[in-house]
Amino acid sequence: MGAIFSGVLENRDGILHIDGVSTIRLAEEFDVPLYVLSENRIRENFRRLRESLLKYYGKIRIYYSAKANTNIAVLKILADEGAYLDAVSPGEVFLALKSGFQPEKILFTGTSVRDDELKFLINSGVTINIDSLSQLKRLLNFYIPKILSVRVNPEIGAGHHEHVITAGRNSKFGIWETDVVEAYNMALEAGVEKFGIHMHIGSGILEIEPFLLAAEKLLKIAQNVHEKLGLTFEFIDFGGGLGVPYRPEDKPLDLNSFAEKMLNLFKCRIEEYHLGKPYFCLEPGRFIVCDAGILLTRVNTLKVTPFKKFIGVDAGFNTLIRPAMYGSHHPIVVANRLHEQEEDVYDVVGPLCESGDILARDRKLPKVFEGDLLAILNAGAYGFSMSSQYNSRPRCAEVLVNKGKYALIREREKIEDLLRGQLIPEWLK
Ligand SMILES: Cc1ncc(COP(=O)(O)O)c(C=O)c1O
Numbered sequence: 001m002g003a004i005f006s007g008v009l010e011n012r013d014g015i016l017h018i019d020g021v022s023t024i025r026l027a028e029e030f031d032v033p034l035y036v037l038s039e040n041r042i043r044e045n046f047r048r049l050r051e052s053l054l055k056y057y058g059k060i061r062i063y064y065s066a067k068a069n070t071n072i073a074v075l076k077i078l079a080d081e082g083a084y085l086d087a088v089s090p091g092e093v094f095l096a097l098k099s100g101f102q103p104e105k106i107l108f109t110g111t112s113v114r115d116d117e118l119k120f121l122i123n124s125g126v127t128i129n130i131d132s133l134s135q136l137k138r139l140l141n142f143y144i145p146k147i148l149s150v151r152v153n154p155e156i157g158a159g160h161h162e163h164v165i166t167a168g169r170n171s172k173f174g175i176w177e178t179d180v181v182e183a184y185n186m187a188l189e190a191g192v193e194k195f196g197i198h199m200h201i202g203s204g205i206l207e208i209e210p211f212l213l214a215a216e217k218l219l220k221i222a223q224n225v226h227e228k229l230g231l232t233f234e235f236i237d238f239g240g241g242l243g244v245p246y247r248p249e250d251k252p253l254d255l256n257s258f259a260e261k262m263l264n265l266f267k268c269r270i271e272e273y274h275l276g277k278p279y280f281c282l283e284p285g286r287f288i289v290c291d292a293g294i295l296l297t298r299v300n301t302l303k304v305t306p307f308k309k310f311i312g313v314d315a316g317f318n319t320l321i322r323p324a325m326y327g328s329h330h331p332i333v334v335a336n337r338l339h340e341q342e343e344d345v346y347d348v349v350g351p352l353c354e355s356g357d358i359l360a361r362d363r364k365l366p367k368v369f370e371g372d373l374l375a376i377l378n379a380g381a382y383g384f385s386m387s388s389q390y391n392s393r394p395r396c397a398e399v400l401v402n403k404g405k406y407a408l409i410r411e412r413e414k415i416e417d418l419l420r421g422q423l424i425p426e427w428l429k
C-alpha cells in the first residue's frame with residue numbers, strides 16, 4: 001500500500017481505517033457503494049500547496065476546481081481554508097455560493113456558454129473568464145464588468161489521457177493567440193477596468209516541464225497584450241492539472257520544485273515584461289481531493305472461467321467512471337484483509353450491463369471471498385462528481401471523516417428518486 005497511501009489510511013489489525021474510522025463500520029452503517037472523504041487530508045493538501053507557493057511569492061491564489069468534487073461539505077472546508085474557487089457551470093457557482101464562497105472569490109471558466117448563463121453569472125457577481133470572442137461580445141452586450149479574464153490557448157497541452165488535454169490545436173478551449181489582443185481591446189473599449197489572463201492545459205500532469213513551457217507562452221502573450229494595449233493584469237492564472245500518482249510506478253509531482261520553477265519563471269518574466277505585481281494563481285482540483293477519498297464496494301459474486309477470475313462488486317462505472325472512460329488505474333485493497341498476501345489475479349467488475357464496466361483488470365489481490373469489502377483508493381476526485389444513474393441505479397452516499405468522527409454528507413438516493421422529474425403524457429395515461 002506504501003506510497004499510494006496518504007497518511008490518513010491505516011492498517012489496524014488487517015482492517016482499513018480512514019482518518020481513525022473503520023471502513024467495515026462505515027460500510028455497515030451507511031451501506032455500499034460509499035464514498036468516504038477525509039477532511040484532514042483535504043486541508044493538508046490545500047495547505048502544503050499554499051505553503052510551497054508562498055515560499056517563493058507573496059501574492060498567490062489557489063482556486064479549488066470544484067468539478068473534481070462538488071460536495072458542499074468539501075466546498076465548505078476549502079472556503080474555510082481561504083481557497084478561491086474555479087467554477088465551470090452555473091450549478092457550481094450556485095453550490096459555491098451556498099457553501100460560503102464570496103462571489104469575488106469565484107472565477108467562472110465556461111465553454112459554450114449560453115446567454116441565460118451569462119446573465120446568471122452577471123447577477124451572481126462572479127468574475128468571468130472568457131473562452132471565445134462570441135462569449136465576450138454577448139457578455140458586453142448585457143453588461144460591462146469591472147474585471148474580466150481571458151482564457152488563452154497556449155498551444156501546449158498535457159494530461160493523463162487525450163480527453164483531458166485542454167490546450168493545443170485540437171482543443172475547443174480558450175482563445176487562440178491571434179485573437180487575444182482583439183479580445184482585450186474589445187473589453188477595454190467597452191469600459192472594463194481590470195484584467196486577468198488564464199490558461200489550463202490539462203489534467204493529471206506529473207511532470208513540471210509542460211507547465212513551464214505553457215507558462216512561458218502565456219507570459220509572452222501577456223507581454224504582447226501589455227505592449228499593444230498598455231494594460232496590466234490583476235492576476236495570471238496557470239490553471240490546474242497538478243497530477244497525483246495512481247499507479248505504483250508513478251512518481252509524485254515534486255511540489256517544491258514545481259513551485260520554485262514556476263514562480264522563478266513568473267517573477268523573472270513579470271519584471272522583464274513590466275507586468276506589475278499580479279497574483280499568481282493555480283486551479284487544482286485533483287491535487288486537493290484525490291487521495292482524500294476512497295470508494296467502498298462489496299464483493300457479491302466470484303466467477304471463475306477458464307480464462308479469468310472475476311470479482312463482481314456493487315460499484316460500476318455509474319459510480320466511478322474513470323477506469324472505463326480513461327482506462328485509469330486506481331489502487332484497490334481488500335479492506336478486511338490488509339494483512340493477507342496478494343496471491344490471485346482478478347478482474348474487478350461492476351453490476352452494469354456493459355462489457356466496459358470494469359474497475360480493474362488483472363489485479364493482484366489476496367484471495368477474495370464473497371462478502372469482502374474492497375476499497376478503491378484515490379477516488380476523491382472525479383468520482384462522485386462524474387457518477388450517474390445509468391442502468392437506473394440510484395447514486396451512492398458520501399461520508400466525511402475527521403479524526404475518528406464521521407458524518408453523512410450526501411444521502412444515498414432511493415429507488416423512488418429514479419422517478420423524480422419524470423412525467424407520463426396525458427395520452428399515455
Ligand atoms: C479550467 C479548469 N481549471 C482547472 C481544472 C482542474 O484540473 P485538475 O483537477 O486536473 O487540477 C480543470 C479540469 O478540467 C479545468 O477545466
